[in-house]
Amino acid sequence: MKAYGKREAAITDKFSTQEMVLSMGPHHPSTHGVLRLILQTDGEMIVNVTPDVGFLHRGLEKIAEMVPYQSFMPFTDRIDYLSSLNCNLGYAITVERLAGIEVPEKAEYLRVIGAELTRMASHFVGAGALLLDLGAVTPFVHALRERETYNTLIEMLCGARLTHNYVRVGGVSHDLPSGFREEALKFVDHIEHEFIKEFNDLISFNSILINRLKDVGVISREQAIEYTLTGPNLRGSGVKYDTRRDDTYSIYDRFDFDIPAGRGKFGTVGDCYDRYWVRIEEITQSCRIIRQALNQMPENGEVRTKLPKVLKVQEGEIYVRTESPRGQLGFYLMSNGGTRPDRLKIKTGSFSAMTIIELISQGVMVADLVAIIGSLDIVAPEIDR
Amino acid sequence: MIQHNLPDMIYKFLLGISGLSAIPDFLLVTASYLIPSAAVLGFVMFVSGMLTYAERKVSADIQNRIGPNRVGPFGLLQMLADGVKLILKEDIIPDAVDRKLFKLAPYIVFSGTMLAVTVVPFGGPFIVADLNIGLVFIIVVSSLIVVGFLMSGWASNNKWALLGGIRSAAQIISYEIPAALSLFTVVLIAGTFSMQKIVMSQGPYPWDWFIFHNPFTFVAFFIFFISSLAEINRLPFDFPEAESELVSGYNVEYSGMRFALFFLAEFANIFISASIAAAVFLGGGNIGLDPYESGIGFQLVMVLIFFAKVVPLCLVTIWIRWTLPRLRIDQMLSMCWKYFIPMSFACLAMTAIWMLVFNGNGIFWRMNG
Numbered sequence: 001m002k003a004y005g006k007r008e009a010a011i012t013d014k015f016s017t018q019e020m021v022l023s024m025g026p027h028h029p030s031t032h033g034v035l036r037l038i039l040q041t042d043g044e045m046i047v048n049v050t051p052d053v054g055f056l057h058r059g060l061e062k063i064a065e066m067v068p069y070q071s072f073m074p075f076t077d078r079i080d081y082l083s084s085l086n087c088n089l090g091y092a093i094t095v096e097r098l099a100g101i102e103v104p105e106k107a108e109y110l111r112v113i114g115a116e117l118t119r120m121a122s123h124f125v126g127a128g129a130l131l132l133d134l135g136a137v138t139p140f141v142h143a144l145r146e147r148e149t150y151n152t153l154i155e156m157l158c159g160a161r162l163t164h165n166y167v168r169v170g171g172v173s174h175d176l177p178s179g180f181r182e183e184a185l186k187f188v189d190h191i192e193h194e195f196i197k198e199f200n201d202l203i204s205f206n207s208i209l210i211n212r213l214k215d216v217g218v219i220s221r222e223q224a225i226e227y228t229l230t231g232p233n234l235r236g237s238g239v240k241y242d243t244r245r246d247d248t249y250s251i252y253d254r255f256d257f258d259i260p261a262g263r264g265k266f267g268t269v270g271d272c273y274d275r276y277w278v279r280i281e282e283i284t285q286s287c288r289i290i291r292q293a294l295n296q297m298p299e300n301g302e303v304r305t306k307l308p309k310v311l312k313v314q315e316g317e318i319y320v321r322t323e324s325p326r327g328q329l330g331f332y333l334m335s336n337g338g339t340r341p342d343r344l345k346i347k348t349g350s351f352s353a354m355t356i357i358e359l360i361s362q363g364v365m366v367a368d369l370v371a372i373i374g375s376l377d378i379v380a381p382e383i384d385r
Numbered sequence: 386m387i388q389h390n391l392p393d394m395i396y397k398f399l400l401g402i403s404g405l406s407a408i409p410d411f412l413l414v415t416a417s418y419l420i421p422s423a424a425v426l427g428f429v430m431f432v433s434g435m436l437t438y439a440e441r442k443v444s445a446d447i448q449n450r451i452g453p454n455r456v457g458p459f460g461l462l463q464m465l466a467d468g469v470k471l472i473l474k475e476d477i478i479p480d481a482v483d484r485k486l487f488k489l490a491p492y493i494v495f496s497g498t499m500l501a502v503t504v505v506p507f508g509g510p511f512i513v514a515d516l517n518i519g520l521v522f523i524i525v526v527s528s529l530i531v532v533g534f535l536m537s538g539w540a541s542n543n544k545w546a547l548l549g550g551i552r553s554a555a556q557i558i559s560y561e562i563p564a565a566l567s568l569f570t571v572v573l574i575a576g577t578f579s580m581q582k583i584v585m586s587q588g589p590y591p592w593d594w595f596i597f598h599n600p601f602t603f604v605a606f607f608i609f610f611i612s613s614l615a616e617i618n619r620l621p622f623d624f625p626e627a628e629s630e631l632v633s634g635y636n637v638e639y640s641g642m643r644f645a646l647f648f649l650a651e652f653a654n655i656f657i658s659a660s661i662a663a664a665v666f667l668g669g670g671n672i673g674l675d676p677y678e679s680g681i682g683f684q685l686v687m688v689l690i691f692f693a694k695v696v697p698l699c700l701v702t703i704w705i706r707w708t709l710p711r712l713r714i715d716q717m718l719s720m721c722w723k724y725f726i727p728m729s730f731a732c733l734a735m736t737a738i739w740m741l742v743f744n745g746n747g748i749f750w751r752m753n754g
Contacts, residue, residue, distance in 0.1 A: 022544050028632060044548065044714065133630075135620055135711030141448035202708075208621055209710050366548070367630050367713045 019047055022366075026055050030133040030370045033380025037357070037373075039366070046369055049361040051354055057384040064344035069095050069311045070169050072344070077163035079346060080382040083122040083325045085114045085154070088167035090322040093249055094331040095169045097320055099313040106301040107171035108251045113184065113293050114157060114166055115250075116286040120191065121150040122325035123232075123279045123286075130276060130374030131203055134212055139203040146195055149187050156180050169311065171304030181294055188294075192287040196280065204280060213276060214267030217360045217372035224270065227356040231327025231349045232282060233376055236262040236275030243323035255292045257285045272375035279377070310339050326350050326377055350382040390515050392417045394677075421513045422503070429502050433652035434464035436699060440652075443700065444707045468645070476641040479542070486540035491639070491646035494533030498650040498657065500526040505660045506580045508670020508691035509684030510677050519580035520572060523661060524565045527616065530650070531557040534625060534635050537647075541638040549634025552714060553625035557616055559721040564612035566729035567605035570736040571595045571665050574602070574745070584669035585676065589690075592749035596666040599739045599747055601732040606666045608729045610698075613658035615717065618651065619702055621709040622717055659698035660691070667694045 020043075025036035034055040040048040060079065064072050076091045077084035089111055096103060103111075128143035151161040156177050158166040166173055203209055219229065224237035234241055242259045244252040260281035262274030315337040321330040327349015334343040353376040361369050396417035438453065438461065445452025453460030478487060504519040506512040516522050531554050538550015572578060574595060575586045587593050596606045615622035626634035636647045663669055670676070670691035674683050712720070 020544060030630070043551075131710060135623065136709065137444075138448050138707050141450070145449055203710070206710065208712055211716060212710060212713055365713060365715065367711075370630050 017042070024369075025052075030373065031380070032129060032373065032378055035378070035380040035383070037369070039369070041366065044365045044367075046361055046364055046366065049358050049369065051357055053354060053380075053383050055384065056381045058381075060385045061344050061346060064341050066340065068339050069099075069313060069341065070307075072341075073168065074163070074165045077165055078381065079329075079348065079385060080122075080324065080326060080350075080379055081162060082125050082379055083118045084162070085118040085164045085166055086122075086322065086324040087329060088165065089115050089250070090320065090324065090329045090331055092167045092169050093322060094318060094320040094333045095311070095313065098316055098318045098333055098335060099169075099311065101170045101305055101307065103171055104302040104305060106175070106298050107303040109293050109297040110157070110172045110176060110303060111167055112250055112252065112255075113290055113297075114154065114164070114172070116289045116293070117150055117153060117184070118164075119325045120283050120286045121147045123283050124150075126232075126325065126377040127276060127279050130272075130371070130377070131209070133370045133374040134209065136203055136206075136209070139199060142195075142199060142202070146191060149190075153180070153184055153187060156183065168304060170307045171302070173304070175303045181297075184290065185294055188287045188290050192284055196284060200280070204277070210266045210273060212367075212371060213273035213375065214271055216267075216272045216364065216368050217375060218268045219270040219356060219360055221270065223356070223359065227359070228352045229327070229349075229356060230352060231323065231325065232278045233275055233327060233349070233353050235260065236278045236375075237270035238262050238264075238274075243321055243328055247321060249320070249322055252289075254296065255289045257289050260285065272371050275375040275377075312337065312339055313341075321347075324349060326379060326382060327353065346385050348382045348385070350376075350378045350380075353378055354383050391421050391510055391513060394510060395420055425502055425513050426499060429499065429653050429656065430649060432656050433649050434468070436652040436655055436703075437467065437648075438464055439700065440703050440706070443703045447704070447707045471645040471648075472642055474641040476643065477638075479638055481542045482638065483540040483542065486536050487638075488643075490533045490537035490540060491643045491650075492533075493536060494530050494650045495646045497526050497529035497533060498653045500529070501657050502653070504580050505657060506584050506664050506669055506691070507660075508584075508676070508687035508689075509679075511684075511688060512581055515579055515581040518578045520568055520578045520583070520665070523580075523657075524561065524568070527654075527657075528557065528561055530654075537639070538625075538635040541635070543638050545631045545633075546635050546637045549625045549631045549637070552631075553618065553635060555714070555718060556618075556622065556624055559718055560612045560615035560622075560725070563608050563721065563725035563729040564616060566726070566733050567609040567612070568661075568665060570602050570605045570733050573733070573736050573740055574598055574747075580664055581676070584664050584671050587668040587671050589668065589671055589673040591668075593671075594666060594668040597747070597749060599736060599743075601735045601739065602666070605729060605732040605736075606662065608725055608732065609666070610658075610662055612721075612725060612729075613662065614702065614705065615721070617654035617658055619655065620706040621712050623706075623711060624714050624717065655699055655702050656695065659695045659702065662698055663691060663694035669694070 020041050022039040022041055023036065024039050025031040026034045031037065036052040036055065038050040038052055039046055058078065060075055063075055073088060073091065076087040079087040124143040124147045128140035132140040154164055155161050157180065158164050158173055219237045221237050221239055224234050224239060229237070238261050240259050240261045245259060260278050262269050262278055264274060265277050266273050313335040315335055317332070317334040319330060319332045321328045328347070329349065330347035332345035333341055336342045357372060357376070361372060364372070396413060399413050399417060441463070442452045453463040456462040456466045478484060501523050503513040504516055504522050534553040535550045538546045571583060575583045577583060587595055591597060595602050597603065618625050626636065636644055639647060670687035672683065672687055672690055676684065676687060
């Protein structure tokens with residue numbers, strides 16, 4: 001560092017201002033849940049951001065040690081309430097792999113259909129909330145309108161609209177009702193051919209939005225890997241990695257789908273716009289998977305393997321990762337041969353996304369920080385579990 | 386030429402009906418000024434109430450919702466319900482605020498807004514005070530608002546409110562320049578600052594309006610409209626209260642009636658900026674007749690024509706609010722200083738040259754008959 005003379009030091013002292021400490025949250029409109037960021041700002045420029053997490057800690061991992069294997073399923077809904085079905089699926093696959101349970105063919109298809117529908121609905125909220133934070137209320141409401149159709153579809157499947165609890169160890173809870181296939185196809189067609197185009201015309205290619213998102217919060221390929229970002233946040237930085245394809249689970253290997261990755265559509269690779277755009281493209285890919293699954297799904301068949309009321313899992317440990325809309329959802333399960341897990345560790349995408357905020361928020365403005373949080377699609381309960 | 390204005394007319398009318406009774410003259414004079422002021426105040430409150438209703442209904446239509454439909458027919462009385470709610474609400478003054486400034490700020494914002502209404506020509510003789518510096522008066526009193534914003538932001542003793550107040554100061558002061566410069570292009574043509582005379586020097590048909598006088602006034606109209614969006618803190622320029630960034634900005638600590646004053650001022654501002662644009666660029670309530678001598682029937686038609694121009698402008702303001710995302714503060718300021726101010730200044734200079742070269746004639750119309 002350059003050594004300043006006495007005179008310069010005096011001038012600097014005279015004009016240097018105190019940095020302001022702003023507490024953003026725990027109740028702030030754009031922190032997506034109960035999340036607190038301690039900002040050190042110089043006027044509107046951010047000098048440092050310190051995330052303060054833990055407001056939504058519900059002790060899910062401890063609860064898992066208290067209840068039988070199947071009884072933990074409703075709790076997985078609460079890991080990430082925007083994509084509860086994906087969390088159900090991750091837990092179910094973990095237990096099935098450790099216990100060696102076979103899942104009926106039709107149940108696998110229903111699981112994939114449900115998971116991909118949920119992924120779409122989660123991205124509606126993710127992209128919509130980002131736009132809401134940037135001041136565009138209407139696109140968010142339009143996205144929620146489509147989520148409403150999704151809620152109706154899932155309600156047909158399992159009767160619940162938010163915390164689905166649809167996937168069970170060894171299958172799914174209900175077979176699909178009559179008319180579901182047609183309704184789902186109609187929904188998928190509407191999204192792929194009408195909604196996405198309308199949404200993009202409305203907002204995605206709006207020059208104000210592009211100027212707000214491009215070159216903001218750039219995460220390079222190396223940084224993304226170093227900070228173990230997963231899911232759309234990793235792909236936004238240009239890494240074509242998707243657990244559905246690269247460490248395939250369930251029946252994802254039977255479907256033909258692309259993995260969208262950020263390529264600097266309007267600015268640098270890995271900026272906020274790339275992360276936003278990856279989510280929009282993933283909605284289309286989910287539509288493709290759902291259409292294939294609906295067409296390939298067998299008409300008849302069991303949807304649930306017969307299992308004892310209280311499941312006993314042999315001794316051992318396993319780590320299973322699945323692709324949730326917010327990144328990789330990992331379950332580490334340890335069993336000592338009893339009826340309850342010995343230890344269950346949950347790793348979520350939002351947690352690693354949270355860690356990088358400190359790095360990429362240096363020297364941006366408060367308004368950019370809002371865009372960064374929104375583009376990382378952080379959901380607070382997923383951070384704390 | 387006879388100097389017309391509304392208070393004088395009311396004074397004569399009152400003198401006529403009171404005749405030679407014992408009512409002292411100063412009471413009549415006071416009344417002749419108070420009556421139009423109170424009427425306009427009530428009317429603008431009503432209009433801003435209707436605008437809150439319009440905002441809710443239009444946004445509901447844009448977002449595939451229904452909007453208010455419970456209170457009164459089509460939910461038209463929703464604004465009354467809101468008003469009652471806000472009046473009955475507890476008026477919270479936090480302990481750590483600067484009490485004097487905190488209480489004063491809403492009144493400054495509100496009176497700054499309402500002062501501007503005094504020179505708005507509603508068509509016909511309906512203008513509270515036809516000042517000979519009308520246009521300058523509007524620009525001056527509307528910058529009074531920023532004092533109130535800054536005051537509320539500072540007095541709230543809240544960092545978010547302070548940021549909102551500082552933002553509003555930066556924004557309103559910046560955008561006042563292009564707004565004023567683009568209004569002055571019209572002053573060059575009309576040769577007067579008086580709002581009523583500006584309206585009267587235009588004509589009833591679109592080609593008589595100042596917006597189509599020459600290409601530069603056409604540009605100036607859009608510069609004025611966008612700058613006025615920034616001046617009244619509407620999206621895409623709603624930085625002082627950017628909800629998702631600054632929680633609610635300068636008014637975050639306010640509740641009850643004090644908040645309602647900020648709120649009413651905001652919606653009254655939409656109406657005022659729309660009516661300035663309509664009067665200055667779009668011919669106001671001009672139907673080609675003398676506004677003072679043409680009889681009450683035609684005068685009411687003038688008012689209707691004026692509102693037929695103001696209401697679409699208000700709706701466009703609301704439409705923009707529910708369509709666009711927000712800019713970033715540095716983008717907004719650089720847009721103002723790099724593009725709007727040079728452009729509006731160029732418009733002003735080019736209009737001056739146009740007036741010199743074409744002897745004051747417009748593209749479609751001739752100044753001197």
